[in-house]
Amino acid sequence: MSHPRHIAIIMDGNGRWAKKRMIPRTVGHVKGAATVRKVVQACVRAGVSHLSVFAFSTENWRRPPEEVRKLMDLIVQYLQKELRDLQESGIRLRVIGDRASLGPELCGWIERVEQVTQNNDRFHLTVAVNYGGQWDILQAMRRWQAERPDQCLDDLGPADLSAYLSTADLPDPDLLIRTGGEARVSNFMLWQMAYTEMFFTDVLWPDFSEAHLQKALHWYGQRVRRFGRTDEQVAAEMPAMAQRKA
Ligand code: IPE
Ligand code: IPE
Ligand code: MG
Numbered sequence: 001m002s003h004p005r006h007i008a009i010i011m012d013g014n015g016r017w018a019k020k021r022m023i024p025r026t027v028g029h030v031k032g033a034a035t036v037r038k039v040v041q042a043c044v045r046a047g048v049s050h051l052s053v054f055a056f057s058t059e060n061w062r063r064p065p066e067e068v069r070k071l072m073d074l075i076v077q078y079l080q081k082e083l084r085d086l087q088e089s090g091i092r093l094r095v096i097g098d099r100a101s102l103g104p105e106l107c108g109w110i111e112r113v114e115q116v117t118q119n120n121d122r123f124h125l126t127v128a129v130n131y132g133g134q135w136d137i138l139q140a141m142r143r144w145q146a147e148r149p150d151q152c153l154d155d156l157g158p159a160d161l162s163a164y165l166s167t168a169d170l171p172d173p174d175l176l177i178r179t180g181g182e183a184r185v186s187n188f189m190l191w192q193m194a195y196t197e198m199f200f201t202d203v204l205w206p207d208f209s210e211a212h213l214q215k216a217l218h219w220y221g222q223r224v225r226r227f228g229r230t231d232e233q234v235a236a237e238m239p240a241m242a243q244r245k246a
Contacts (some may be wrong), residue, residue, distance in 0.1 A: 004174035004220055005049035007043060008196065008204035009037070010188055013180030013204030026070040031206035033074050037082065040125055041060045042210040044089065045218060050124040050170060054188050058098065058132030072106055075129055079109040083116060090122030097131035098139070126170065133190030142162035167192055175220045177213075179205045 011032055018028030035037045043051045056071055063071075079093075086093055095110045098100055102110075106129075143164045144156060162168065172192045176185070181202040185193065201208075226234050 002221055002225075003046075004197075005170045006052065006173045007033060007216075008049055008054070008166040008173035008189060008193070009039070009054045010176070010178040010186060011208075012178060012182060012186075014206055017204040018182065018189070019205040025067060026151070028206055029067075029071055031073055033078050033138045035208055036078065038089070038210070039175065039208065039213060040123070042213045043208075044087065044091075044123050046213065050126070050173075052096075052128060052167075052170070052189070053124035053171065054128045054131065054186075056097070056129045056131070058130060058135055060186060060206045061101075061130075069163050072103065076109055078127075078144065079113045083113050086113070086125070087119050087120070090120045092117045092120040092123070092124050094126045094169075095129055096136070097129045097157075098135055099130070100131055124170065125173075125188055127168070127190070131166070132191075133185070134186045134187060136165050136167075136189070137161070137191050139166070148236055155234055161191070165191060175199060177201065177216050179203050179208050195224070195227055 014032040015025040015206050016028075019026045021027075028213075032193065039053075040051060040108035047133075061068060062073070064174065065162060082093075093113050099107055100111070109130075141153070141156070141164070142239055143154070143158060145151075148155075167189065172194070173189060173196045176188070176193060176196045176198045178184075178198070178200050179202075181200070183200045186197075189196075199219055201212065201216070203212050219231055224234060
């Protein structure tokens with residue numbers, strides 16, 4: 001059974017988790033942050049090497065200001081609390097997204113954690129903060145062009161653009177998990193997910209557990225990734241798959 005190298009997660013459902021309990025939405029976010037910690041550990045145990053989590057989208061600024069503030073505070077707290085464990089576990093943390101509108105405290109912590117963990121390579125955790133797939137594609141095109149004022153966009157190919165995305169150092173996600181029951185990508189890694197397998201579950205993010213992760217991994221193992229080719233072509237290249245299909 002094949003295994004994803006890179007899992008991307010849209011952590012959705014914190015608000016509904018809280019609403020069901022008649023407690024403030026922000027309590028759902030606190031519980032959601034604790035789930036991130038557990039899922040990182042579960043991914044390490046499962047032999048996955050890369051995990052990317054969507055923490056705050058470019059559209060989430062539309063939420064009530066108190067909720068936005070709480071989410072930003074929680075991200076700062078996560079970085080502060082986890083730094084030591086990340087370091088001890090050999091985890092490299094990266095933050096992707098537009099930092100221009102993030103506060104100085106958050107930016108300071110992002111820089112600190114990225115710098116301290118930069119030589120770790122046991123596991124790669126990427127946190128998307130003020131991230132949007134559309135933003136990522138545009139900033140990549142702009143940077144590519146800025147470095148080549150004499151070239152025109154006709155010269156820009158997919159690999160050139162990938163090299164300027166905020167995920168340039170990472171493999172594309174093999175598996176996307178979205179909790180919370182919606183089947184949409186909500187502007188996550190649009191370019192990078194061209195061939196990602198997508199697993200949607202009704203489980204609300206604060207309830208997401210190692211057993212749910214295992215279920216997603218099992219589901220992923222059943223997928224045939226054709227990348228545009230036929231089943232027969234794929235089977236010819238992978239004897240194990242040919243056996244399974246027989
Ligand atoms: C996900 O949970 C967290 C963020 C988007 C930051 P939500 O807050 O979107 O939870 P629901 O969708 O309202 O239940
Ligand atoms: C997606 O969740 C963004 C994050 C998980 C950070 P949303 O709850 O913001 O998505 P929509 O608005 O329902 O699509
Ligand atoms: Mg939501």
